[in-house]
Amino acid sequence: MSERRPIISVRGLTNRFGDAVIHENLDLDVNRGEILGVVGGSGTGKSVLMRSIIGLQTPAEGHIEVLGENMVGRSEDEAKNIRRRWGILFQNGALFSTLTVAENVEVPIREYFPYIRPPLLDEIASYKIAMGGLPADAGPKYPAELSGGMVKRAGLARALALDPELLFLDEPTAGLDPISAAAFDDLILGLQKRLDLTVFLITHDLDTLYAICDRVAVIADRKVIAVGTIPELLALDHPWIQEYFNGPRGRAAADTAKEHAEA
Amino acid sequence: MASTAAPTAESGPAPFRIRGTLTITRAASIQREIDGEPDPLVIDLSGVERMDTVGAWLVYRAVRDRSAKVVGASPQAESLLEQVREFDKPVQVHPEERANFARVIAELGQWMVEVGRTLIGLLGFFGATLVAFGHLAARPRKFRWNAVVQRFDVVGVRALGIIGLMSFLIGVVIGQQGAVQLQQFGAEIYTINLIGRITVRELGTLMTAIMVAGRSGSAFAAQLGTMKITEEIDAMRTIGVSPIEALVIPRMIAAVVMMPLLAFWAMLMALLGGGIFVWLDLGIPPLTYIQRLQEVVPLTDLWIGLIKAPVFGFIIALAGCFQGMLVESNSEEVGLRTTTAVVQSIFLVIVLDAVFAVFFSSVGWI
Numbered sequence A: 001m002s003e004r005r006p007i008i009s010v011r012g013l014t015n016r017f018g019d020a021v022i023h024e025n026l027d028l029d030v031n032r033g034e035i036l037g038v039v040g041g042s043g044t045g046k047s048v049l050m051r052s053i054i055g056l057q058t059p060a061e062g063h064i065e066v067l068g069e070n071m072v073g074r075s076e077d078e079a080k081n082i083r084r085r086w087g088i089l090f091q092n093g094a095l096f097s098t099l100t101v102a103e104n105v106e107v108p109i110r111e112y113f114p115y116i117r118p119p120l121l122d123e124i125a126s127y128k129i130a131m132g133g134l135p136a137d138a139g140p141k142y143p144a145e146l147s148g149g150m151v152k153r154a155g156l157a158r159a160l161a162l163d164p165e166l167l168f169l170d171e172p173t174a175g176l177d178p179i180s181a182a183a184f185d186d187l188i189l190g191l192q193k194r195l196d197l198t199v200f201l202i203t204h205d206l207d208t209l210y211a212i213c214d215r216v217a218v219i220a221d222r223k224v225i226a227v228g229t230i231p232e233l234l235a236l237d238h239p240w241i242q243e244y245f246n247g248p249r250g251r252a253a254a255d256t257a258k259e260h261a262e263a
Numbered sequence B: 001m002a003s004t005a006a007p008t009a010e011s012g013p014a015p016f017r018i019r020g021t022l023t024i025t026r027a028a029s030i031q032r033e034i035d036g037e038p039d040p041l042v043i044d045l046s047g048v049e050r051m052d053t054v055g056a057w058l059v060y061r062a063v064r065d066r067s068a069k070v071v072g073a074s075p076q077a078e079s080l081l082e083q084v085r086e087f088d089k090p091v092q093v094h095p096e097e098r099a100n101f102a103r104v105i106a107e108l109g110q111w112m113v114e115v116g117r118t119l120i121g122l123l124g125f126f127g128a129t130l131v132a133f134g135h136l137a138a139r140p141r142k143f144r145w146n147a148v149v150q151r152f153d154v155v156g157v158r159a160l161g162i163i164g165l166m167s168f169l170i171g172v173v174i175g176q177q178g179a180v181q182l183q184q185f186g187a188e189i190y191t192i193n194l195i196g197r198i199t200v201r202e203l204g205t206l207m208t209a210i211m212v213a214g215r216s217g218s219a220f221a222a223q224l225g226t227m228k229i230t231e232e233i234d235a236m237r238t239i240g241v242s243p244i245e246a247l248v249i250p251r252m253i254a255a256v257v258m259m260p261l262l263a264f265w266a267m268l269m270a271l272l273g274g275g276i277f278v279w280l281d282l283g284i285p286p287l288t289y290i291q292r293l294q295e296v297v298p299l300t301d302l303w304i305g306l307i308k309a310p311v312f313g314f315i316i317a318l319a320g321c322f323q324g325m326l327v328e329s330n331s332e333e334v335g336l337r338t339t340t341a342v343v344q345s346i347f348l349v350i351v352l353d354a355v356f357a358v359f360f361s362s363v364g365w366i
Helices: A046-053 A076-083 A101-112 A118-131 A148-159 A178-195 A206-212 A230-235 A239-246 A248-262 B024-036 B053-066 B075-086 B100-138 B145-183 B188-229 B232-239 B243-282 B286-296 B299-326 B331-362
Strands: A008-017 A020-030 A035-040 A061-066 A086-089 A166-170 A198-202 A215-220 A223-228 B003-005 B016-022 B042-051 B069-071
Touching: A008 A046, A020 A046, A020 A061, A020 A223, A035 A046, A035 A178, A035 A206, A046 A061, A046 A166, A046 A198, A086 A148, A101 A118, A101 A148, A118 A148, A118 B024, A118 B053, A148 A166, A148 A178, A166 A178, A178 A198, A178 A206, A178 B075, A206 A248, A215 A230, A215 A239, A223 A230, A223 A239, A230 A239, A239 A248, B016 B024, B016 B053, B024 B053, B042 B053, B042 B075, B053 B069, B053 B075, B100 B243, B100 B299, B145 B188, B145 B243, B188 B232, B188 B243, B188 B286, B188 B299, B188 B331, B232 B243, B243 B286, B243 B299, B299 B331
Parallel strands: A035 A198, A035 A215, A086 A166, A166 A198, B016 B042, B042 B069
Antiparallel strands: A008 A020, A008 A061, A215 A223, B003 B016
8 A cells, every 4th residue: 555645534524413414525534654633513514524434324416435444334344344444432441341341351361362472462461451541450350340531441452452553542531631641641541652653633632732633634614624733723814723723721831731842 | 485495604603684664464364483493593684675663572582582683684674673662561461360169159149249339229219219209399390291292102102012912912812822722621711710800900901011012121220331331320410410210210210100001002902802802703693792792701800900010010121220220331331231120120020929818818809
């Protein structure tokens, strides 16, 4: 696959729920190796966009290509090869509640590589659990016994189980304390560099946007109204973008990022 | 292909050379090959095109456990190895297992404790509903009529179809089976006695209770259980709404009020089914059937059937709501509790039915 081609390409996407139009003629490209932040007000369809891209939501119209393959209207069997190459962290973790954390992490590995023997499987799981930043005794715990932040980490460990090329994160730092959120950002950034990951990141966390995103896509009015680096977006005079980045929270995050860069 | 041990000019062992991809897709075979190499081991990564964390883990493991040397690693591979080393922490993967005997004893003990807790909990729940009833009786304006009427619809009106059909078929079956046996004695006219007494006195109420337990008792448990998981019930408490008053009482009233009505409906449908059968099969005309029913079914049979019905309704609602409120952690528990609610309520209904049968016979309602 050529390096130039976008890893995700969405063209003319339209999503409707009954009479409510969520997206209309939406276009978006995600380039290989970048961290793309997706922002937008509540209810603008960020999660619906992610669900459309990963094939959980069949769009009313439009063309979606992921890793060079068409995603709309393909059979479950054909999609399997692509599913192996991405990892997804859902907003609420979506851990399988009847399995322990370690078993959750092992699920994708067992599914695609059934011949890997249990000892190695356990080692991989324990390594991924540590990588997700969970404490050492987390492996045999059930999701119901975990705190919100730990559920996110376990979800990330599962998303990373197959060393995906493409990582979808739906509000990964929401509900985490600022220290954990910053550690999470570092973790994503580190993984992205080492594994050549492409990350599709939905977030409301301005610190995350400043700290790790290469580009930011803004969804409003049922479309992606702008994509670019934060300085590029700041140069636009769309009222929502201005309010978003120049509001008190936006400026605080920008200051933090600047201090970080100077230090 | 993947890996061959090629001799080099260096002294010492030939390095184990990995070529191509060193990823999870080849993890099993590469692990086998690394394990098969003799010590001291040197791993040459210069031919690796792509490596992921699992590949890095395999190499790192050889370094850690067998002091293998790594040569020819690209900067990216170095960084991956470094990262893997960083996250090599002892993480517990499996729960600690106890010996079989100890485990059986422990499970038995846990089960006993669980049974005891359930009984005490059920008693407490019963008390809490009584308190809530008292509360509402003192302040009837707080009573949630809308919720109750909605439950009437769900528990009662919507069950008419399935309970009617079921009872009709049971009537037909009793008529048919009774006729086959009684015809041998030339006593087929007694089929009417059989249909009339058994449906009015026992089966109408009992079958309705079983159907309501399966339909509504399970729904109560699943609804309340899900609401527990999504913290809706906690939210209610914090707002100051008593979940017992808002959720449990309307369901109990609905079950208690609807059960006799449904049971009566079930009796009528069973009598209808039996009547149609004896008309078509034995040639007994409907008018004779009705007359004969009047003669052989005492009014006390109807009272017995109708007195039992609200008690069964109460048991079903109590078990369903109680099990629903016990849900704490996850969706699997909702399923388990729902099953328990149905099993418990049907069991209790049948036990009580036996008690009623003995009681009514001994007070002379034969």
